[in-house]
Amino acid sequence: MRPRSPADIARQSLQVLARRRLPPTPENYQAVYEEVAGLLPHEAFPQRRLRHIGTLLPSQTPRQKQLTQSFLQAVEAKDWQQLQTAIVEYAQLELTGNAQATALSCPSTPLEVLPESLAEQLARLIENTVGALGPEDLRTREISMQLVEFLRQAPPPPRTLEQMLHNYSYRLSFLSQEQAQRARTIAQLLAMAVEHLRTIATQDPPLQGLAEKLQTAMEPAWTTPQLQHIQLHLKNLLFRHLELHNSQQEAHDRIKGLLAQYASHMADLSSHSSQHQDQLSDYAQRIQQAQHLGDLAPLLEAVVASGNRLARESHHAMSAMRDLQEQAQAQEQQIHQLSSRLQRMEDTSRHDPSTGALNGQGLQEAFLAESVRSERLQSPLSVAVMQAQLPATALAGPDAAQAPSALPELALCHLVQIARNTLRPQDDIGRTSDQHLVLVLPDSPSDQAAQALARLQSELAQSPLLHAQDCITVELSVGLVQKHPQETPQQTLERAARALHQAVRMGGGRVVLS
16 A cells, blocks of 8 residues: 555545534644544643743742743743753752742732721722712722722721722723723814814904914813813804804895895886886877877877886986995995904903903903812912012103103013013913002912012013113012912902002012012
């Protein structure tokens, strides 16, 4: 009998697989191939399990690292002999008693009782985590509160706590991924809405400008102050879009009214023209039937009177059409004026037109937002009321006599500009009266705020006000307070104003901390 070739054995193995209706997996094919060829079964090398065991071996000492590396190399090479040698050497190493490795790998005193202080800190950590969860995940809140109650037992079992913390962290990992995906989806929806508003308002440059500002505000990471800026820009954008829609609707209604009047005049003109044509046809028949010349005279007078009447009606209709056209042009011009005025009102609704700082409304909104944020995060919030003081020689000069309020106004503008260049971007500055400015410094205790105001005074002394041909040094008097937890914004401003009055009475150019 001729020996079978490997190709014959492979073909017969496939036939056996088909006959036995076995799936053609590598394991089934190897078993059938060995059966057909008459070979002993080949034991598979458990590489994946041995590789996992190699990762669990201790590797604290250089000798342990060397033996672990030999073990892993034998697993990758599928060498039973090298694997056996590595295991034997590692066993002999353990028998010799490496005290340092044993102490590192297996603690002699396992933790049986969790310290009460550590359990309390873990409970507080989980309670703070619950505060960051949304109201929609009630199951995670329930698990969190159960874990807090378990931690505050006396004492909590460490093994049970380990398993509960493992399950809790596993659930939080999915929740964090879901919240991140939710934030990305919200950002994409908001970007789509802004892009849609830009697309449908190509003829309104102010609306497009507001949309670009909102897109710029959406680019950085969405921190709490950034979200407040996004909310402000979005509010302005929607307000502008609503006003534009109302203006377009009013213009549409007015144009509809003008078109209705135009159609009515055209209908009247057409009816008069039809009547005139009927009368001319009647006069033509009567002229043809006339037998005497005397009968033609009244007919000709009637034809001339009808023509004159039609001419007068046409003239009146043309005059009415010109009036309608002038009214339409006037309405269109009024719409453009109202749109420009609305844009100017939006720009100046929260900012002082002379200094560029926040006005009373804008300052109130910014101060209220920072107060809420300070109470929520329990962070310090400082408020300063400032007044720019000019030397008596500058106020007594000839220019000051011509315009007594020009120099103080210029001094305030100069102070606002220096403050914006010196202070932080998150510090808000606003104007509450003709002479007073208010500075809101978030995340700043009173001592740090006093240092920032001292830098502002130094910069103001180094940068005098240039007026006409004179260099005028502007002095700064400040009343500084730190907001109390249960204090209203109005009470904080009143305390800062009293501190400012005290600084002015002391001679000016001072920072009084109250």
